[in-house]
Every structure is written in structure tokens, then in C-alpha cells.
Amino acid sequence: MSKGATLTKKDFQSDQIVRWCPGCGDYAILAAIQGTMPKLGIPKEKIVFVSGIGCSSRFPYYMETYGFHTIHGRAPSFAAGLKIANPDLSVWLITGDGDGLSIGGNHLLHALRRNFDINILLFNNRIYGLTKGQYSPTSETGKQTKSSPMGSVEQPVNPIRFALASEASFVARTYDANPKHMAETFEKAAAHKGTSFVEIFQNCVIFNKDAFDDVYDRKVREDQMIHLEEGEPLVAGKETKQGVFLEGLTPVVRTLTEESDPSKLLVHDSKQKSPIYANFLAAMEHPEFPVPVGVFRQIERPCYEEALEAQVKAAQDKSGEGQLEDLFNAGETWSVA
């Protein structure tokens, strides 16, 4: 059957008509994923896309792999069961800011700390798309929508900080406006053993048009973002370079001049065991700071399903493979003649 190595992007396109609004950022993400898949060298039949409900969660229908469009917010639990049943599948979980952080926040938390070897992509358009435009947990305070005509009175949650507090072993951010960055990020996520969490800034052209343009529009992108690169200093800026320095525990952004001492610049290191640095990065929010994108954190930690398999093996090594007769006859028995 299908051999991962020889597949092309086209092999991952299903025959279903894609039903997002014209101009929706989901198209670019779909293309980036379909483009990434052949590079992973995994046969199609070993790949499963699991999703919740939302515009973004229609994703599995468009992938020529196995796919499960589940119910709202609960995709992580389906992925968990699937991985337990079948640890060698490549499982991709597609969710939205509403699906993953409103109704599904708890499942996301627990999936992340359990560290199943799955890849979670959270399409953050800061709005409920499918239900036609209510504010979401990532919408900014004051956001006016159909359900908040006088403005939302809620403090948004930062998905990266949430993932870090949930003990995620891989945390990254990318954006629909940069196919190359997406592709690189997805490849890194796929390579990570354990749960990979990727926030994707996604443009909902209908209900939250251009929400990220201040950050990622080509014109401002280089000034408003820090593209995290392993071992490289934290620097933004196209013409004038802006560097991130540490003052106590506080990030301070200063224009780099001839005189600046580059050795004082913070250097990106996503592999720190302690979550402090990653949290520090995550606290850099727009518009006060340029927005970090790339891999915030990647650490090694045992996967749930592996630890579980190890227990099965250890138990069988110790007690032999369980036999029903032994099970039935355990405890006190007596005979009737």
C-alpha cells in the first residue's frame, strides 16, 4: 500500500470540497499541513486527524488520511483513547480557540500534562467562527460581537501560558500568513516525542477580519514579531534591530546600537527543564512587546502511552500473560461435589 516516502502533497488531499469562506486562513494551514505530511515519511494509513467542532474542526474531512470529527471541545479525550489502543499511529488534533480553550480547556490541560505522543494544532482566530461570530476566550477585552455588543468584559487567556502551566512538553506558535514558518513548525512538532502544542494565528475573514494584521502583516511583521531560533539572541526589527534584555525578571526591549553589548542579549534556549524562561517569553504580549513565534519549549518527558505499555510489559514479565482460569480462581474458592 501507500509508502510514506513516495507520497506527495496531492496524496493528502481528500475528494471533499473544502467549505471554508473564501479568504479564510484555514486554507493556508491546510495547504501547509498537506505539504508537510509527505516529509514525515509516515504512510497515510498510519495518520489520523481528530478534531472537535468549529470551522477549523472541519479539517479532517479534507485530509486523505483517517479522520474523526468528534464533538465540541472533547477531541483530546478521543485522541487519548486512540493512542492507548494504538500507540503507533501519528495523531493530529485540530482545535480552535473556542473548541480548545472554552468548552475544551480541561481536556487540553489534561492531555498536555499526560503527554500523549500527539500533535495539537490550535487555530486561534480569537472568535467563534462556526456559530457566526461570538467572542472567544482569546478575544481581547472590550471586543464587540453579537454576544457582547457593549464589549466583552473578560480577560483573555494566553494559549501559550496555558499550555506551559499544563506542563506541555512542546509549545510553539506560528501563523497562517507564513507558509514556510508553518511548515517548519509542524515538522518540529511532528518530530517531538510527546504532546506538541502549536498555537496558530488564524485569520477569520468574516467575523474577525485581519485580527493579527498589526502583528503579522508583511509590512510590520519583522518589527512586531520575534522569530525564535535556537541559540540565537532574541531580536526583532527590520531596519532598526530591537533586542530583548533582562532586568531582574523583566524583559526590556532596547534598540540595538553599535554600542550595545550583544553578550547581554537573551539567547533562545527552548530546552530548559524549568518552565520559567518559556513563561517569560510567553508573557511578552502585543502591543507592549514584539510577539515571539517559533518553538517556546521542548523538553523530554515520558509519554503516557509508553509508560502504560511499560506497565503492561512489566506486569507480564512478572506474572506472565494473564490467564482467565487464574483470574476466575483467584481468592478463596470451594468445591461442591
Next chain:
Amino acid sequence: MSKGATLTKKDFQSDQIVRWCPGCGDYAILAAIQGTMPKLGIPKEKIVFVSGIGCSSRFPYYMETYGFHTIHGRAPSFAAGLKIANPDLSVWLITGDGDGLSIGGNHLLHALRRNFDINILLFNNRIYGLTKGQYSPTSETGKQTKSSPMGSVEQPVNPIRFALASEASFVARTYDANPKHMAETFEKAAAHKGTSFVEIFQNCVIFNKDAFDDVYDRKVREDQMIHLEEGEPLVAGKETKQGVFLEGLTPVVRTLTEESDPSKLLVHDSKQKSPIYANFLAAMEHPEFPVPVGVFRQIERPCYEEALEAQVKAAQDKSGEGQLEDLFNAGETWSVA
């Protein structure tokens, strides 16, 4: 009727027999709360205890105030509705590590970021007590329980880090072995405007006996804990003093000697707007670090119910108090004679 000022601890004891196991840490917490109540100067009838399900969640029955023992994990939502209906009540939410962080993690997240003016006390005994001893989301990896005879394979969640990522405006930790510290912490929580989140280390003598003894037993307490005091340096230790220093972003604990420069010590400041410092503190976990207790963070942020009331008022100021006739007649109408 009852006047807050003249009440005593006894006034807050209901006539119900307390039904926790002898020796359970919940008794001390109950006593500390009943002792704190009179100091708040709030009349009994303005106080409501709301809880979920668990040993800890029996709490409301023992308080001679209004009380609502709701369902498992959902107490924050009841508290939200109650505060919306009646913003001037003093609402206390009692939850456990299972109730609040397993089934109820999502509601906790959203309550915290919405910042209702309520006080959330999470009794963390790192076990499910009421259901007779299964591991909880705060149980340590490897924990052997009825449901994990070969050891839990899950990474625990740190309630303080979770609360911080949830944008909590007040975050503290206290412990059942220290009535004075509890009382002080509860008073501070009550004084805070917005959601106060307090983790309480609680001893379940039946299913997780002495889980915190390494940290809070009188013999080790001073060495194993840092009692956070506003404006004071981060120092632990009874005989030899241990101070917390910053190396880059990493906390380093060093024995203080005559030579140590005290000005290099980190000084506690819970009012920082940025969550970085509080996160830094929260990342100090036992046994690598002495455990911080006290107030991690307290910042000012609008409360949900106040912002909502403000919208009601603004709308009424703008459009007048809504009249049904106007509502009915809005839009296009026509007459039939």
C-alpha cells in the same frame, strides 16, 4: 438581624455534625475559616459558601451561613451566576484537587480569568478522598493507589501555576498545619477585590496520610518553606538561612553567610503587573526548592460583575430604563385597522 461586627466564631458553626474522618486536615481549615469570618465584619446572611463534591466540599453544611453543595467540579459556574444575580454577597468557593483541577479545571480557569469577586479555596490533599483514594491531578508521578497499583504515569499539575496562567488576580498558598497562616491568608483573600485563589495543603489521614510532612512538619517547616512576606527577601531556614538569588532567570538557593550581599537577595513583591515573577516563585517546587507559601500575586483588575453592572448602567443612562412597549414596537411595524 445579625450584625457582622458583633459575631463570634461560634456564630458560624452550624448545627450539623461534622463528618470528616478523625484527624482530617479539613477540621483545622474549618476552624480557621470560622475564626476568620467574624473579623470580616460581614453579616452572616450576606455570606454564601458554594462547593462542588468531595470530602472538602461538605464544607458548606458546617457553616452557619447560606450554603450550596452543588455538583462535581462545577461550583465556579454556580458562584458566577450567584454573583451576577447578587453582586454584594461574599461568596466563598470550596473545592478539592479533584473537584477543582480534574473534572472542574475548565470552570476554574474561566472563573479566574473573569475575575468575579469571590474567594476560591482549593483543598489540596493530592488524592480523591470521598471516592476512597484514587490518585488526583496533583498526585505525584508514580503514586500507587487503588486505581494506579503500578504507579500513576501522569505529570501532576501545579495549582499555583495553573491559576497564574488562568490570569488569577490573587494567588496564595497556605497549609492546614498552621492556623495562624491560614487565618491571615484567608483575611487577605477576603480583602482582595476580584477572584482570590488559595491553595491549601491538606492532610488526608486515610488515603494520603502525611503527604506534606516533608514540607510542613514542625521539624522541617522552616527549612522547607519560604513564608512570603511583602517587601522581605526570599529566605528560608531555621538555623542556617537559605536565600533565593537570581541567576539569569533561574532561582538559586544559597546558604547565607556573613559575606553574602543581602542586596542581591530577591525581595518579595506580589503586586507586579507582569506574571513572570509569580511564575518564577511557583516554579520553585519541592524537594529541589523550599516551597513558597503566602501571597504569590495580587493585582488589581476589573471584576466581571462590576463591569457587567457598569454596562447595565451605561445602557440605561444612554437609552433610559428599557420599556416593554419600546421593545415590542422596535423594528418595522404595521397596523391593521
Next chain:
Amino acid sequence: MTEAVQTRQTLESATIRFAGDSGDGMQLTGTQFTNTSATLGNDISTFPDFPAEIRAPAGTVPGVSGFQIRFASEDIHTPGDRPDVLVAMNPAALKANIADLIPGGLLIINEDAFTKGNLKKAEYESNPLEGNGLDTFRVVKIALTSQTEQAVAEAGLNKKSAERCKNFYALGLVYYLYDRPLEQSLGWIDKKFGKLPDIQEANKLALKAGYNFADTAEIFSDTYQVPKARLQQGTYRGITGNQALAMGLVAAAKLADKPLMYGSYPITPASDILHELARLRHFGVRTFQAEDEIAAMGATIGAAYGGAFAATGTSGPGICLKSEAMGLAIMTELPMVVVNVQRAGPSTGMPTKTEQSDLLQVMYGRNGDSPLAVIAPATPGECFTMAIEAFRLAVTYMTPVVILSDGYLANGAEPWKIPDLADLPQITVSHDADPATYQPYQRDEKTLARPWVVPGQAGLEHRIGGLEKDNIKGNVSYDPDNHQLMTNLRAQKIAGIADDVPALEVIGNPDADTLVLSWGGTYGSILTAVNQFNSDHGPIAAAHFRYLNPFPANTAEVLAKYKRILVCELNNGQLDVLVRSRFARETSSFLKVKGKPFQVSELITFFQENQA
């Protein structure tokens, strides 16, 4: 307006369906026609039908959006089974709708859209405009796109924007066909596009051009007029079920002088209730968009406990999530309203399609014996009165009350006679209790309701919760007899409501042998079918349930009069389960689960088949 006017046929009623791509503005066109007709004094009934996607792929069949309107000089109760006129803006719209057009019906087609590309998207093998597939209809092909472009040229829009005016051009055509004036729509355009003068201008040009083209080119061999209906005197407006429901909730709270708290999580087709209410802060309405349906239910209970008029709304899957907390609401006997705008299930099902398949869910979908009151409005407008009724029952009996609406009621519109405030029921609420004698579960002798004491009342501090409580005192109780007593009391309390609601009414011919039973949103079709059957076929009686739990007190008596009982519902037999289990009667059912309302004709056929 010369000759043509003179030869206009007068009709009692007409049904038009506008169908096009989701981007073609068909909902707007339909609404404009509706409002104009309503203002002219017609009775109206509408049925919008749109795809699940926000913007389904342009040109495809799943992307087709339709709006059907029936308008009449007589009382009507349904948007019509099949349209007399179909406007099809593209091949997909034709494909999706042509089967419904009545034989001999008028088919208005936008020729310009029948391009190769569009035919392919609609999965047509050959062009249906060629060949004789449409011969049974009166086909009027118009180059709608290009004519619109020409008509609006002077407004100076770009091609794409100019094209987008074609729905108003089509509306103009149909206005002419049915002799409707343009003024109301012109006014609407002025209001809507006042800030975009070129678009404003273009749409007005398109509307007028369509009208004039129809007039001058005499493209319609027959034209019609539909005189005004003999509606009850009063001021009217168009209203959808969701709008009516939102207004009813607000009105109930106002009538009781209480703030309304509405906790909800968005879900199709219930979200619009949240949207309507969110705009009403000046009515003291507190909306709470919760993180999920569980939290919405919890907040609703919390608010009820806090003394507010508390309500929540959702659709079927959301009820699943609310069910555990609904059990707590029953156990703590607090008053609140739970709205379920039903949609086609199971699971995610077909979210934008209507169905009545959550009746048994709301009756039984909780652990333990957990009775609550269930009511169901029969028409969009009745959503208003039933919302008030729900709150009346909730606070009188201290119980959650479920309102079963559905997608058809929610989005369908009808003329609504604006009520006189004085005619609305008074709702009185008291939190009074004497600290000396107060007991949380002391019950009112008649209603069996416990007192509604709220935090903040001094001397009445007490504790409630989901563990069984002893009757009267309200302490936690594991006493076997108390549990039996409380289970019985919970059941009796709900059963007792039967005497407090209107008797079940028999419509049609009460002396018939056969009784048709139905409930909720199917009223219009049932009533129409029953009336028609009585005039054309033979005697038949019907009774339509607005109260599902409990049934009205006279239900057994009504049923006993009939030899044959037919049950019609948009599910796989749910009212049927209730009726049979309650009355141990054999029934025959007409069950339809196609995501659509009943057609009058299929009901008639069913009646005929069962009129043995």
C-alpha cells in the same frame, strides 16, 4: 401600471421561494418581500433554509440558501408545502429546489449563472435549460446578472459590487409580479446603506429596474394580487421564534420586577436568543456567555438561587451537557427556564435543520426519577407567551421549566400582534419567610412549592445541595422513607401543574372518530391539514399539545372520546411514547425526520390512509 394591473388575478394565497448561493443575499430578499407583504396587510409565514457552513463553497448544492414565504388574504399557518414561484439564481439553486415547485409553477431563472463552471459545481451533466426537463413549468429566463450590471452602471460600482445587486433586481421582478410597492424596500436601503452612497444608489436602481423590466417587457403572462387578510385589529410586526422567545423572557422578568439573567453558550439554532438579549442591557438583562453548556446551566441555577429570573438556552447536544445540573435544579427545587431549540440529531446531526427529537431527552435524560415541567410553543409568536408562561410556572412551583422550541419556529417568521401590556399575565414573586418558622423544604399546601429564600435575607441561613434532603427541614437525609416521600413529592408537584394550565382543546371536527395528536412547532401544518381534510375529505379532530409535562388535566377525557388516535411528529415516535405509556392506547404515527417541517399534503395523505 396600465393594462397589466387590470388583468391581475386575485389569489387567496401565494408561495414564493427565493433560492441562490449563500452569497447571493436570498435571506435578505426574502425578508424584504415579507416585510412589504406584511405591511400590505397579508398574513404571512416564512421558512428560511440555509447551509451549515458560514460560506459554503460557492455554486455548490450544499451552498444553496433558500427563503420561502407564503402570504395570503386568509389566515395561514404554514409557509406552504411547495412554492408557486421559484426564483433560482444559479444552477445549484435550481437543482436543490426544482423538485418542490408545483407543476405549472413559475420558474424565474438567472440565465447568466448557467455557465459551464457553475453547471459543473452543481454537478449537472448537461445544461437543464436546454432539453425539455423543465417543460412542466412556466420558465422565465432572464439575464439577471448582466441586466443588473447595466441597470446600476451609473452608480459607478466595480463589476463585482454591481453584480451583488442582482437580488434586488430579482426582488423588483417579483414585486411587480405580485403588485407590491417598492417604497418600503427603498426606505430600508436608504437606512442600511446611508453611509455607502454608491451601494445605496445601486441597490435602489436594481430594485426599480427589476420592477420596470417586468412591467415593460411583460415577461409574466399572468400577474397577481393578494388582497389583505382579515387580521385582528392592532399593530403588527414580523417576528421569529427566537426573537419572540427573547422578548418573552425579558417581559416575564419585567412583569415580576426582577432582573433577567440569561446564561448560555452559543449553539445553532439557539444563539440568536443570546444575541437578542445581549442588546438589552438597559432592560437590566444580564447575559452571561459561559465557557460551555454545563457552566451556563450552573450559572443559571446560581442566579436562580440568588433570586434572579434565570434562564438558559441551547440546542439538543447542549441539553446533554446540562442534564446533570438540571438534576440538581430539580433536587434543590429552584425556579428557572431552560430553552431547547431543537435541531436534527442525534449527535451533531444536521445543525441547521429542524426536528422535534428531544422530547424524551428533556423528559427522561437525567439520572434518577427527576420530573420537570415541559412546554412547547406552537408558533413563532407563541414563543413570546410561552416564555412568560414558563417563568410563571417556574416561580409558582419552584421548578425548572423546559421550553421546547425548534429550528423551524426559531427562524421562521410570522406577523405578531403587539400585545397590550395590560393583557400580559401578572407574575408575583415573594421571598418572604419568617425566621422563627422558616424551613427550607416546608411546602405550600396547594402547589407543593418550597419557599424561595435567597442569600442576603437575615435569619434564614440554610444549606441546600444535591444530596437527598429531608422534607421540611432540608437536612441531608438517607432515611429510606424520606427518599420515597421526596420522590413522590417531586412527582406530585409537577403532576399538579396539570390543573393550572389551559385544557387541551379539540380543533377540526370534534365529532370525528379520529383524533390527531401533535405538539410544538408543527401546529401550523397540522391545523391547515386538519381544516383542509375536514372540508375536502371527511371529519377529523385534532388536539395539539403545548403542555407536554404534565399533559393538561382533561387529556385522558379527550382521548377517551376517539376511536382512533393518530400521532404526527417530526421524530421517530416520542410524543407517541408519552401518550401510549400514559394512556395505554394504541396509536398510529406519522413520523418524519427529514430536517423539514410537515407538508400539508403528506399529512392529508396520512389521514386518508388511516381513516379506515
Next chain:
Amino acid sequence: MTEAVQTRQTLESATIRFAGDSGDGMQLTGTQFTNTSATLGNDISTFPDFPAEIRAPAGTVPGVSGFQIRFASEDIHTPGDRPDVLVAMNPAALKANIADLIPGGLLIINEDAFTKGNLKKAEYESNPLEGNGLDTFRVVKIALTSQTEQAVAEAGLNKKSAERCKNFYALGLVYYLYDRPLEQSLGWIDKKFGKLPDIQEANKLALKAGYNFADTAEIFSDTYQVPKARLQQGTYRGITGNQALAMGLVAAAKLADKPLMYGSYPITPASDILHELARLRHFGVRTFQAEDEIAAMGATIGAAYGGAFAATGTSGPGICLKSEAMGLAIMTELPMVVVNVQRAGPSTGMPTKTEQSDLLQVMYGRNGDSPLAVIAPATPGECFTMAIEAFRLAVTYMTPVVILSDGYLANGAEPWKIPDLADLPQITVSHDADPATYQPYQRDEKTLARPWVVPGQAGLEHRIGGLEKDNIKGNVSYDPDNHQLMTNLRAQKIAGIADDVPALEVIGNPDADTLVLSWGGTYGSILTAVNQFNSDHGPIAAAHFRYLNPFPANTAEVLAKYKRILVCELNNGQLDVLVRSRFARETSSFLKVKGKPFQVSELITFFQENQA
């Protein structure tokens, strides 16, 4: 063993209840008596009854823990209505249980515990041992605490530990009373306390001392023996419903050569299934303790999709939370088992008490028309066979199957004849499909099941989900006729199971006029009552449902034979709803919701009253 033995009365059956404080070890005492009696060859049935709290306040009535055991030389099916012997370790135990003791019953009391303090905690105004309130019983007062202390003195324990041996002293007394040997319990003590020699010694001393005291002091005027029962030949063990259920799930997976995945969130009284299974990693069992019931259900569906034998277990409130995902399981037609160990509701209710009130919840508690299979074991041991049966049905019909157990079955024990592996049903599963022809919703002609293809199978990639799918191809479909078809198919598929399950059996006297209907865990009481009624009163027939959805194929036929139908169930009328709605028959019901099983006597009374 001199005289006394000679005068022992021989009984066919006896019922003892041990009652004391939660800390008094009554569950242990009961279990010891059970095991010894089972080994002697008696048939046995037990009913443990304990407080909701882990350690309810010592000495109070809510803190009382009880264990009832019935043992017999005949076949028995219930733990007995009322005990012949009551052992009351303190005033609270007396208060909570004395009403149940049969008149003339033997009451063994620990005098030492009747202190002022304890009387107060039990809320006794005066000492019940004084006065004549207990005159109708044969009262044996013993200074159990102090005699135990004396007896174990030589083991050198402190006072508190010494006292704690008093349950074994009491057990010794009762062993003598019923002529049971001590060996088995002595052996158990050795095994259990081997590492704590002083406690080991003390408990053995206490047990012997109790026995000897009863013998030498001749405290019992009558003593008894209960000969062995004529049980079927074989090896037996005691088993609770939860244990049997866990073993059944494991066995089903093994029989199909599949791994078992059990996803669950702890909840009383279902948690022990999780605990049992968590110990069985070497059987390849993957337990998953989820963050809540929703996640447990999701993981179960995920695992079923992944090809495992997947099951989840919970109690009523947990089903509320699972219900939305159960709808998805139905829509995606995946095989899995959902266990509901029912407890008294609604809401949190009385978590440690039994009830049968979730039948309609599992039938109807989801949005849309969403049928699934529902079965219910009749005895603790049957939980084993029904777990296997559930998986057989699940994989044969590609459907979720609900097992309705209850608190009484879950914790009650009975002797279980260890099955021969060869007698267990074979379960065959195939994932085969031909990529050339595979369609996700292509159905088996007979079962209507779709193929169970799992990720990892090459060339069969496809997508499933909760939106309506077109039959055969499985693409998302909003087609009206397809939705009708799929709704019908889902219903037919479940209905078709009726022909694949054992026929409904009539017990008692099949020629009677009256048929008693019952289901699930009440079997023992019903059978006993029906048999007794037939011998003592008159003919009566009964049929007990183990298959609730669908009912066995012959059900209508069975019901048609009887003039009168009585329904007995531990809820407020739920099977009754199903029976009446299905068969449109009048019924009379005996409904009990007291958190307790039926008493045989109350059933008999009900039969008498309805045997008109």
C-alpha cells in the same frame, strides 16, 4: 461440643445482620461469616450497607455500617428481608436496625457500648436496654468490649487495639450459634496479620474466646445448624457484581483476542470496577482514569475507533456527562460497552444506596433519536456473563451497549460457580475490508452493522464524525431522505437484536392470569416472592427482563397471554413506561424508592392486593 450440638435445630435458611459503627469492622465480620458458610456448602446472599462518608462520625446513626448475610441449605436469591439475628455493637446500630429484626428474633448486644455518651450520639433519650422496648425479642446482652479486652490480654496490645478485636469476638459467638468451624477465619487472620504478630494473636484469641464463651456460658437458649445446599457441582468462589463485571469485560476481550481498554472516572458505586481492572495489566488491560466522565467516554470511543475492546463505567450522574458523546458513538456506529452502576437519584441523591432509576435515562437521555442496546444482569454473578454478552452485541451490531447494574448487585456477593473456559461464548471480530469496494457505511445485510475498519489499515482511509452521514459512502449529508433512512436504519439495527437474544422466559406458574414484570437486580427478590406466592397463595407468573432494549422477540406474545400485568421496580415507574408504550397495555406497578432492595414480604402483599 456436647449437649448443645444434640439439640441444635436444623434450619433451611437463616439471616444475620452485623451492625456497628463504621470503625467496628462489620463489613469484615460479615465477609468472614460469608466465606465460612460458603465453604461449608451453603448457598449465600449478602447485602452490605454502609454510610456515604469515609468515616462518618463515630457513634451516630449515619455512621452505622451493616452487613446482612443469608445462608441456606436451599437455593436462595435474596439476602433475606429481615434478619433472624441482629448483632448490634452500639446504640446507634441498635437504633438504625432494630425495626428490621423479626419479632422473636435474637438480638445480641454489646452492653459496654451503651454509655451515656454513645446514647446521646445515637440520639436516644433513655437507655433502650432498660425498660421493655425490646421485650418482643430474645435479647442477649454481653459485655463485648471488656470480655474481648480480657480475652486478648496476653497478646499485649494497648487498650485501643485490644478493643478493636471485638468484631472477632462477636463473630466467634455467632459461629457457635450456627455451628461453623473457626479454621477458615483463623487462617485468614494468619494470612492478613502475619506481619503484625501481636494483632494476629489477639484476633485469634478473640475469635476463639467468643466461640467458647457462647459454648460454656450457654448464652443461647437455642442453637442451630444449616446443612449444605444442593448446589450444582463445581468449584465456587464468592463474587460481587462489580468483581464479576470486571472479570466479564476482561474475559470478553480475551475471548476475542483483543486488548481491553477501560476508561473511567471514579464514582460510587462503580469505582471498584476500575480498581479491579487496574490490577490486571498482565491481562493487557489498559485502564485510563480520565479527568471526568466526558473524557472517559471520549477515550472509550477513541479506543473503539482504534480497534480495542473499549468500555467505560460510571453511575447515573456520570451518564449525564457521557450522554453527548454516547450520541456520537451511536452516530459513528462504533462498538463499545457503557456500564451504569445505578444509585439512588436524582442528582447526587444517596450515592451509596441502590435504585433502578436510570433506565429511561439510558434509553432516551440524548438529543435526537438515538437508540442503543440496553441489558441488565439479574444477579451479581450474572454481571460476568452479561459483560461478555454486551461485547458480543457491541461488535456484532457495531453499537454501544449499556449494562445497567446497580448498587445492590455491585456490592452484594453470591457464590459463583467458576466457569469452564470452554463454555464461554466465542467472540469473533474481523476488521477485513477490501480497499477496492470498501465503503464506511456499507451495511451487513443481516445485522445492518457497518464494517469495523481501524486506522492503520492501508487503502481504507476514511472520515467519520457526528454530522449526519450518507448511508454507504459515509460523506457528510444534509439530504432529507438520507436522514430519514439513517434514522430508520439506526432504529432497525437495534430492533434487530431482538432475534439474537434469548427469549423472555416465564417463571412461576405460566398458567396464571397475572404476569409480574421486573428487570435487572431485583431478580432474587422477585423469584423468591413468586415462588412463595405460588406455594402459599395461588398461581402467579413472572417474566424478568435482562434485555431492555430491544425486548426479546417473544415479549409481545408472552404479555398477550396474561390478563393482568404487574410491574415491580425500584424507581418511580420506568420499565412501566417502556412496557406500556410498546404494548399499549394497562399495568399496575409496585414502585419502591427507598435506597433498598425489595423485601419478599412486600412483594407478596402487592401480589395479593392485585390478584383480584
